[in-house]
Amino acid sequence: MIKPKPKKGRVIFHIDMNCFxxxxxxxxxxxxxxxxxxxxxxxxxxxxxxxxxxxxxxxxxxxxxxxxxxxxxxxxxxxxxxxxFDRYRKASKEMFQMLAEITPDIQPVSIDEGYMDVTEAQHFGSPLETAKDLQQKILKELDLPCSIGIAPNKFLAKMASDMKKPLGITVLRKRELSQILWPLPIEEMYGVGEKTAAKLKKIEVETIGDLAAKDVYQLRQVLGINGERLKNRANGVDTRPVDPDAVYEFKSIGSSQTLPYDTIDEAEISKLMDQLADNVERRMKRKNAAGLSVQIMIRFHDRKTITRSKKLQSYIDSKEEILHTATELLKKHWNQEPVRLLGITIQDVDEKQNLGRQLDLFTYEKEASKEKLYTAIDTLSAKYGENVFKKWKENNRKDEELSRTSFQKDFLDDYKH
Missing domain, CATH: 3.40.1170.60 (MutS, DNA mismatch repair protein, domain I)
Incomplete structure (x- = not known):
């Protein structure tokens, strides 16, 4: 459960393990x-x-x-x-368990970093004392260094944790933004990638302070709604809660791999596509999930990268269905230039138990006595196809093979067990 923002303001930690x-x-x-x-x-x-x-x-x-x-x-x-990965997963679990001794309000965001809302944890001492004790505990018991950012919201805590590494503790208050945050180059702002930075520089935004002062209309023209969001962050405004349940949210599952050499060999490309589809299916089954869109990524020999996707009529989860659609996309959009990297991603993903829960209503069709239910079924069938009513079978097979992707989120609640 997400707690409401306290009147006196929040105290948020961002824990970032150093060179994890x-x-x-x-x-x-x-x-x-x-x-x-x-x-x-x-x-x-x-x-x-x-x-x-x-x-x-x-x-x-x-x-x-x-x-x-x-x-x-x-x-x-x-x-x-x-x-x-076994070793890293074990260390991550032990680290997050130490965080959980201070507060239950923890949001892991990857294997080596997470947020803590310590607003209600003042019995451990001041925020700075709590951070020092936590940092030393992780170092002493796990022999692992970490940096901690302390701030009134998640964005500022994240920025603060990056300011002193290794073994740094940084407090970043809103009243200090003009001295500490605003002079930094725009590239150093969390949430601003290379392409976004280039767009901002074209409108004379060179520092975070420039962004904070920039006209919001002009930012919207260049970056859409994200322009306004970034301006708010630059001014220290971030209302996002520390959400312990965010770890369960995932909208896409994918796999990509670089070829040993740039190639136009269709047999090599087909072999890799088969492997990628197999990886995606395995991860889908581990999460007991299904998806409604397929996307491919192609990186060419000159590093130019394209993504193309297709929305489907019904949810899919099998290798055969994934590979079929991905291959269609590849044939349509590959220009026969040498390929360096390929990726397949399933998007609009949801857990099958959620899909089942949403569709349970229709299992009562035989008992229904009102025409409204049949009308609803007909309407949904016409829109999504009959497969939408197919009841997903529970897949209880445990896949013990570790993902080759190092930042999968499917283990980030290990510390609770």
């Missing part, structure tokens, strides 16, 4: 401490991408999303390890 995967490996093997370490998906091939790296590696120029060969060129002595 690398830090977990160092905690597991102390001999790695102080050395340049990187975690990569596939160290042996070009498609191996750096997921995270230690501060020693970052000092040499190694960055997240950099390819393995680029990282080794910058840092020949770099130690590269494959990710160990």
């Amino acid at each position: 995967y690398a830090s977990v490996e160092m905690a597991y093997n102390p001999d790695l401490k102080g050395k340049p370490l990187a975690i990569a998906g596939n160290p042996e091939e070009r498609k191996g991408i750096i997921v995270t790296s230690s501060y020693e590696a970052r000092a040499k120029g190694v960055k997240t999303t950099m390819t393995v060969w680029q990282a080794r060129k910058l840092c020949p002595e770099l130690i590269i390890m494959r990710p160990n």
Whole structure:
């Protein structure tokens, strides 16, 4: 249950684990401490991408999303390890359990970060004392460093946690925005990506302060409703609650992979499409979900990337249905240029139990005595097709295989168990 905003204002923490995967490996093997370490998906091939790296590696120029060969060129002595998701998941669970000892109002947003609403947790001491104690507890018991941002809302807490790393604690108050936040380059604002930053610079928004002062009408012209939202954030306005149930919300499930080499070989491309559809089906079954749209992503040899999607008449969840639609989209939109990366995503996703709950009304058709029910059924059938009334079977098969995607949310409530 989301608590109403208190009259005196909220106190929000953003907990951000520092170099999480690398830090977990160092905690597991102390001999790695102080050395340049990187975690990569596939160290042996070009498609191996750096997921995270230690501060020693970052000092040499190694960055997240950099390819393995680029990282080794910058840092020949770099130690590269494959990710160990069991290990990271266990550490994440233990970390979030420590957060839960302070407040139940926790919103995990990924395996290594989350928000806490500590407004009602003043019995632990002042917010700053609480943050210091929590940081030291995580460091002492798990041997893992973290940074904590303290602010009156989620956006400012997130910005604050990024200001001091590793092992930083930053308090960011609204009255300090002009001195601390506004001078920062617009690229450093959470929620502003490379493309958004480029659009903002075209209208002379170079800093967060420029954004805070910019005319909202002009921002709407360039960025739509998001322009107004970003302006509000720049002025320290963010009413979003810390929602413990947000972890259960997901609207899409996908899988993407870089090919070992750029190719126009249809057999290679078809093989990868089959693998991606299999990955998506597996993740759908793990979540016991179904989706109503299929999207493909194609990245070409020159890094140009396109996405194309198709809305379906009924929910799907099987590999065959996913692959059929994805292949149709590929044939229609692939220009025969060499392909570097492919992705398949199912969108408009919902859990089957929710779909079943929404459709339970129609199981009473035989007992219905009023014509309104039959009219409703006919109307919905005409609009969505008869398959909408198909009752989904419960899929109780547990898929123990870990996802290759490192930021899946399907384990973020582990700490509650």
